[in-house]
Amino acid sequence: MKRVTLLHNPQAGDEDHFKADLIKAIEKEGYQCTYFSIKKDEQWKEHLDDIDFVVVAGGDGTVRRVVKELFQKDNLDNKITMALLPMGTANNLSKTFSINKETSFEDHVNAWKNGKQQRFDMGILKYDDSSNFFLEGAGYGVFPTLIQTMDKIDVSHLENTDEQLQLALEKLYEIIQTEEAHHYTIHADDKMYEGKYLLLEIMNIPSIGPNLMLAPAAQIDDGYLDVVLIPEKEREAFALHIRRIIHQEKTSFDFQTLRAANLKIQSTNRNMHIDDKYVTTSNGLLTIGVREHGFNFLI
Template identity: 25%
Template sequence: MLLHNPSAGMGEHSREELSACLAAEGMSVTYCSTSSDDIGECLAQRADLIIIAGGDGTVCRAVAHLSERRRPFGIIPLGGSNNVATSLGFEHRTILSGDWPGTRTPRPLHVGRIRTSAGDRNFLEGVGFGALPLAIGHKNGSPRTIEEKIQNGRQQLASELSDLEPGEVRMVVDGQTIEGTWLMAEVLTMTHTGPRLPLAPTAGALQARFTVVLLGEARRDEMLEWLKSPEDKPPPVQVLSAREVLFQPTRPTLFRIDDSVEQVHRQGLDLRIDDEPLHVILPSAHKDEVTGHA
C-alpha cells in the first residue's frame, strides 16, 4: 500500500514516479492519495506493508488510522521538516534505492497517548508549550525550496524566543513534581522536531520512553545562538527521560500537539507511552539507537 500526499513539500513527486520506482523494486503497489481518498478506508485494505510518502503531517495522520498495529510501515519523506523520517533514519532515496525493506525485522515503535477530559488521542512527534507553538502558528509566506522553508521556521522560532516571557507550568515527570517557568518545554518521542531541530539525543519511541526537553530563561541567549547552526552541537537544554508526564498550566496556555496548536486550560494534559506499539521496518543503515547529533 502506497499512501501518498501529492502536495507534500513542493509537490514535485507524482503518483506515477513513486509507483514505478516501487514496482521496480519488486513491490505490487496499491495507491491511495491523501487528497482524494479516505485514509481510514485505504488503511483498512489488505496490504503486507504500508509505505507513507509525505511529510510529518501525513505520517501522523496515517499512524492515527493504523488500526492493525502489527502491520509494518516505512516512510518516503517528501515534506518540509520530515522530523519523524529523519529521527528513524529514512532519507528520500532510502526506499526508492532498494535499501528498504530488505529482510529486516519490524521494530516496535511506541507513540505517545494523551488523556484529557474530552477523551484519549495519540501523538507521534511531540507535545509542548512555549516558543515552539507560537512559531508553528505563524505562517512563513511561500518558500521556494524545502531548505528555505526550514530556515524560515528556525528564524521564526528565534524571533518568538527572543522576547518571550517564560511560562509557568507545573509538571509531574514519572511521579516527580517539577515547578518553574520555561521558555520551552517539550515532550518528544523523536530526535527532531519543529523546523528540523535535533532537540532530543535519542528517538525515545524506539525505547518506549519520552524525552523531556526544558529551556529556562538563563539559557535563552545560548539557545538563540544554537538555532543559527543546530546541526553542529547539542542544544543548551535540560533533558529528562520518562514514561509519564503531566502538564498542569496555571492559566490557559497554548500547546502544540504534533503539528497542531491548541489552547489547554487548567485541567492539563496527561501524557503516557502507549504500551501497544506500532511496527516500523527501519532502513538497513539505521543504528539501534538513533541519535539527534553526529
C-alpha cells in the same frame, strides 16, 4: 507476492512526485501495489488491513494522518507496519531512522527486501475531555507560537524545503526573544518538578519542527518519553544556539531533560502543540502516557 497500500501526498515537500513512477518502482520489486492519493481519496481508510505494509509517500503530517485513522478506530492492536518515502519539508520521522530524502525512491523501494521492522512507541495525551496522541512531540512555549506564525506565512515564493526550514529557524529565533515564560508543575513518574520555563517539550523522537535536535538520547521503543525544559534564565543562551544553527556555526546546548513513562503537567498556559498542530486547552491540566510498540516502521 507481498501486498502494499501506497498512500501518496502529492502536495508534500518541494518536488512533483508522480503516481506512475511510484507505482512502477514498487511493482518492479515484486509487490502488488494499490495506490491512493491521501489528499483526494478517502477510500484508503478501508485498505489498511490484510496487507503486508503501508507505504507513506509524504511528510511527517502524512504519517500522522494514517496513525490518526487507526487511533480513532482503536485499531492500533493491528500493529501496522509503515515504510517511508520522505517527501515532506522537515521529515523528522525519516531522519530518526536515517532515511535520506535525497536517495531516489527507487533505491528506497529496492532496500525494503532487506529491511527490518522497528517498533515505535506513541505518546498518549488526555486533556479536557479529549484523548490524542503524538509521534514526534508535544509541548508548550516557543513551538506552539512558531506553528501559529508559520501557518500565517505564504512560503510559495521559497524555492525549496531548505529555504522553508531556514525561515522557520529565523522565526524561532525572533520568538525566543519575546516569548512569555510560564510556570509549570510537572509530575514525572514518582518525582515532582516545577519552575518557569520558556520551552517545555515532551519528546518521543530526537528532533522536532525545523529539524531542531532537542532530545538526542531519545529512544523510540523504550517505553519512556524525554521531557526537555528551558528555563527563562537560559533565554539568551538558547537564542544564541539557534542563531549559530542558522549561520551553520558549530554549537551545542545543554538541555535539561527528564525521562518518564507517565506525566501530569499543570500550568496556567493553555496553548500547546501536538506534533505540528496548535491546540488550546481549557483547564491547563495534561496527562501523558506511553503506548508501547503502537506500530512498526520498515527501515
